[in-house]
Each structure stands twice: as structure tokens, then as C-alpha cells.
Amino acid sequence: MRFLFTLLFLVISLGVAACPFCRTSTAARIREALFGPDFFLNLFACLLPFAAFFMITILIYHGGKQKQSAANPLP
Amino acid sequence: MNKRPLVAAGTLMGIGMGGFVDGILFHQILQLHSMLSAKLSQDTVVNIKTSMIWDGLFHALTWVATAVSVRLLWQVAKRADVPWSGKVFRGSLLLGWGIFNLVEGIIDHYLLAIHHVVERLGLSVYDHAFLGSGVVLIVIGLSMVRTSQSNLVAVAHTGYRERSERKGS
Numbered sequence: 001m002r003f004l005f006t007l008l009f010l011v012i013s014l015g016v017a018a019c020p021f022c023r024t025s026t027a028a029r030i031r032e033a034l035f036g037p038d039f040f041l042n043l044f045a046c047l048l049p050f051a052a053f054f055m056i057t058i059l060i061y062h063g064g065k066q067k068q069s070a071a072n073p074l075p
Numbered sequence: 076m077n078k079r080p081l082v083a084a085g086t087l088m089g090i091g092m093g094g095f096v097d098g099i100l101f102h103q104i105l106q107l108h109s110m111l112s113a114k115l116s117q118d119t120v121v122n123i124k125t126s127m128i129w130d131g132l133f134h135a136l137t138w139v140a141t142a143v144s145v146r147l148l149w150q151v152a153k154r155a156d157v158p159w160s161g162k163v164f165r166g167s168l169l170l171g172w173g174i175f176n177l178v179e180g181i182i183d184h185y186l187l188a189i190h191h192v193v194e195r196l197g198l199s200v201y202d203h204a205f206l207g208s209g210v211v212l213i214v215i216g217l218s219m220v221r222t223s224q225s226n227l228v229a230v231a232h233t234g235y236r237e238r239s240e241r242k243g244s
Contacts, residue, residue: 018120018121018124020124020125020128026120026121026124030121030125030128033115033121033122033125034125034128042111042114042129042189045110045111045182045183045189046129046132046133046136047136048182049178049179049182049183050136050139050140052178052182053087053090053140053174053175053178054087054140054143056086056174056178057083057086057087057090057143058083060082060083060086061079061080061083061147063079
């Protein structure tokens with residue numbers, strides 16, 4: 001019986017109840033915090049560095065490609 | 076010879092791996108900061124859980140960068156006009172890691188100020204060191220990529236010949 005109660009407490013512990021898409025009050029507060037007025041600002045903040053990284057990679061990949069190939073043709 | 080595709084693949088892989096160092100070491104193991112730790116104080120379950128979601132997005136984007144870099148490297152391996160140089164690749168990895176530290180540091184730590192290296196200190200010497208490490212890695216990476224120039228033609232010709240032989244056999 002004691003084991004079952006322990007198991008029950010583990011199942012309904014705060015960690016489990018706080019999963020962001022659960023139907024609990026904690027989960028609802030997480031969703032409020034996540035999709036609040038700053039959502040798009042936070043999304044922009046997360047995406048901006050990666051936009052820069054991909055632009056830098058594209059620049060490296062394409063920059064001066066033709067010039068290099070012409071200068072050093074393959075045998 | 077055109078080493079840019081190899082440099083691009085290595086740089087993007089370095090960006091991805093640098094991102095994983097930041098995310099795994101600083102966000103998760105040491106827990107010095109999280110993606111939005113300057114905006115969300117890390118003292119409630121709701122804030123910590125919300126931060127975990129934004130950290131997850133950061134890791135997902137880092138994974139995408141790494142996956143794209145593997146694809147680029149795969150393409151490079153099949154091209155005869157691109158040198159297969161370990162030094163260029165290693166230099167590119169360092170270049171990418173440096174670019175990650177520099178760009179992420181400038182945007183997230185200084186311009187947007189959504190987190191700092193050691194969040195409890197705010198903007199501190201550790202943020203300057205993070206940027207500095209980016210510059211150092213970029214300089215080392217670029218020098219490795221550039222000094223390999225003299226070896227590239229020989230390496231490329233060997234690689235071209237080997238690949239041609241493989242196609243022929």
C-alpha cells in the first residue's frame with residue numbers, strides 16, 4: 001500500500017504536472033508565459049543569430065566561386 | 076581549385092558544434108544561463124520550464140545547422156574540383172566555432188541582452204571573454220584555412236586522380 005502511494009505521488013509530482021502541454025494549472029501558466037506578448041520578440045531573438053549563421057555560410061559557399069575556378073582549372 | 080564548399084561545410088559544422096558546447100555545457104551542465112535567463116528569473120518552475128522550451132528551440136536550430144553541414148560535406152566529398160584537405164576542414168571548424176561565439180555573443184549578450192554567460196553577474200568580464208574567444212578562434216581558423224593554400228593543388232590533383240580512377244573502375 002505504501003509503495004502504491006509513493007508511486008502515485010511520483011506520477012502526480014510537480015515535474016510531471018508542469019509539462020508545457022498538460023491539462024494542469026502549472027502547464028496553463030507555462031503556456032501563458034510562452035505565448036505571452038513577448039512571444040514573437042523571443043522567437044525573433046532565438047532565430048536572429050541562426051539567420052546570420054546561414055547567411056555567413058551562403059556567403060562563404062558562393063563568394064568568389066567562379067573567380068577561383070577560373071584561376072585554377074582542373075587538369 | 077575551389078575550397079569554398081569545404082570551408083562552408085566546415086564552418087557550418089563548427090557553428091553547430093560550438094552551439095552544442097554552449098547549449099550542453101553552459102545551459103544544461105553548468106546552468107550558468109539559459110536562452111532567456113535575463114528576462115525570466117530562474118527561480119520558479121514556470122520560468123524554468125518556459126526557458127527549457129526556448130533552449131529546446133535553440134538546440135533544434137543548432138541541430139539543423141549541423142545536419143545541413145553534413146549534407147554540404149557529403150556533396151563536397153563527391154566533387155572533384157574541391158580539395159579534400161584535413162587542415163582546411165579543421166580550420167573551418169574553428170572558424171565556425173569562433174563565428175558562433177562572436178555573432179551569438181554580440182546579438183544575444185550585448186544587443187538583445189536576453190542572457191549573459193554568468194547570468195547572476197549580468198554583463199560581465201565573462202561575456203567579453205566569450206567574444207574574445209570567438210575572435211581568437213576565427214583568427215586561428217582563418218590562418219589554418221589560408222596556410223593550407225600551398226598544399227591544396229597537390230592534394231586536389233591526387234584526390235581528383237583517385238576519384239577519377241574510382242569512377243573508371
